[in-house]
Amino acid sequence: MGLIEEPTDPGGASLAGFFSRLFSSGRTDAEPATRIAPTAATNEREIAVSFHEDLEVSGEAYHRDGIGRIFRSLGRAEGGVTMQTAHLIPEPENKYDRTAVRVIVMGEQVGHVPQEASAAIFRICAGIGRGNVATVLARIWARNDEGTWRARVTLMFSGERETEKDYAAERLEAEAYYAEREAERERKTADRAAREAEKEARRTAGAVDGQYWPLLKPSIAELKRQKRFEEARDLLEQCIDAAERESVIVGSTPDPWPSEQISVVLRRLKEYSQELAYLERYVAACGDRDAPESVMARLSRSRLSAERDQAGK
Secondary structure, X not given: OOOOOOOOOOOOOEOOOOOOOHHHOOOOOOOOOOEOOOOOOOOOEEEEOOOOOOEEOEOHHHHHHHHHHHHHHOOOXXXXXXXEXXXXXXXXXXXXXXXXXXXXXXXXXXXXXXXHHHHHHHHHHHOOOOOOEEEEEEEEEEEEEOXXXXXXXXXXXXXXXXXXXXXXXXXHHHHHHHHHXXXXXXXXXXXXXXXXXXXXXXXXHOEEOOEEHHHHHHHHHHHHHOOOHHHHHHHHHHHHHHHHHHHHHHOOOOOOHHHHHHHHHHHHOOOHHHHHHXXXXXXXXXXXXXXXXXXXXXXXXXXXXXXXXXXXX
């Protein structure tokens, strides 16, 4: 793998001796990870370096504890994705690879530059000047699986960034979302059950000989058409009783249809006092609620008819 650009110096932010005397380590990926602690202040500078492609760091599995500490320090106990500055530390004393380069993030070793690119990256680090530290943007993905950290570290020489992620926050958000969906589903189920229960209660309360009273409307219309008014009256009386029982269940005014129809039938039978009594009964059943205007208009006419009928007797 070839070097595309020489290292660049972005201005050299001062470090607090973060990586003094790091070059003496001969550690390999198979050895336990060690946290790199800062030493006394020096004139070290961070130098951003470039390479011709992004690189996947090797050996993250040997540095799980350090990666876990990184994410816990960020308040992400379950992992996520973070973009951080990685420090590239050459290891000339490494007995397995004299051009090995350690990758340090937030003071924790997270792995090594992959062996196929280590020689090129080693030369880049050597070219920035003694006492300086080569840096590159790093993307770190990690997940805490029941206490075992799994991670992937990518050296982003392209400079591309990714949105930070907190898997604990995402989990809580998802749990809240699905809990709300479940609660909404339960509410809808409860609402349907309540509607069905009310519907059944209405049908039971509004039954006439086992049949829901509105279903008798065609039969009543046919009796009226055949001028069988007495039979229509008797059936409407039962419908009025049923409509009043139903209104108690739903907490509303009774359906005015049977009362209006019996008004028509009783007027045909010239039973004006009975017509008036049924209309007044309906208004009384409304209680504090307003009766429909159609019923009130019939009530006014019925009172006049009843008065004339009484006067004529």
